[in-house]
Amino acid sequence: MLKAELIERAGFDRSAGDDPSRSLGVRSIENCPALVLNADYTPLSYYPLSLWPWQTAIKAVFLERVDIIAHYDREVHSQNWAMQLPSVIALRQYVKPSEFPAFTRFNVFLRDKFSCQYCGSPHHLTFDHVVPRRLGGRTSWENIVAACSPCNLKKGGRTPREAGMPLLGPPLRPTNWQLHERGRAFPPNHLHETWRDWLYWDVELEA
Numbered sequence: 001m002l003k004a005e006l007i008e009r010a011g012f013d014r015s016a017g018d019d020p021s022r023s024l025g026v027r028s029i030e031n032c033p034a035l036v037l038n039a040d041y042t043p044l045s046y047y048p049l050s051l052w053p054w055q056t057a058i059k060a061v062f063l064e065r066v067d068i069i070a071h072y073d074r075e076v077h078s079q080n081w082a083m084q085l086p087s088v089i090a091l092r093q094y095v096k097p098s099e100f101p102a103f104t105r106f107n108v109f110l111r112d113k114f115s116c117q118y119c120g121s122p123h124h125l126t127f128d129h130v131v132p133r134r135l136g137g138r139t140s141w142e143n144i145v146a147a148c149s150p151c152n153l154k155k156g157g158r159t160p161r162e163a164g165m166p167l168l169g170p171p172l173r174p175t176n177w178q179l180h181e182r183g184r185a186f187p188p189n190h191l192h193e194t195w196r197d198w199l200y201w202d203v204e205l206e207a
């Protein structure tokens, strides 16, 4: 079985602009990660998306730990061999995925649909401790929400009740499945075309 530390992952960055190498029709080799699927052909993780750098992917191919499902147009070669860079690979051995996504800034925003949990605004988003830290409020799924900076300022170091600012909904720890459902509405901007089939089951319906 692959060791967890082998699994290098890259996160989404919605604010990232278009990749300049892409607009030229050429991908830099460093920008050719492989989407890693589990043995059941579902992504190993969604948030962050399970991506391996091309070197790790090729190493896993040679170690016969993965099958190549799709590849980039780009080739790498040495004197003795040439190989198209894999864009989608699948583990040969099933790894039990975790039920819950990582607690990250991106994932909190995604759970809260990139909107303030007090007024619904999508602008100037920050994070708010629902129960303030000075009252023992923790930095956790259940106590952190997306909040616009005006609401954050207005609420200050008070609880929603003290501030008269009820939450639009209770902050809960989402399952991977719930977060994935949210993610469909906010797709990242750097999906390679060969990844889409494995991320969205109804991609053809949306096209």
Ligand SMILES: [Zn+2]
Binding pocket: 116, 117, 118, 119, 120, 121, 147, 148, 149, 150, 151, 152
């Ligand atoms: Zn607000």
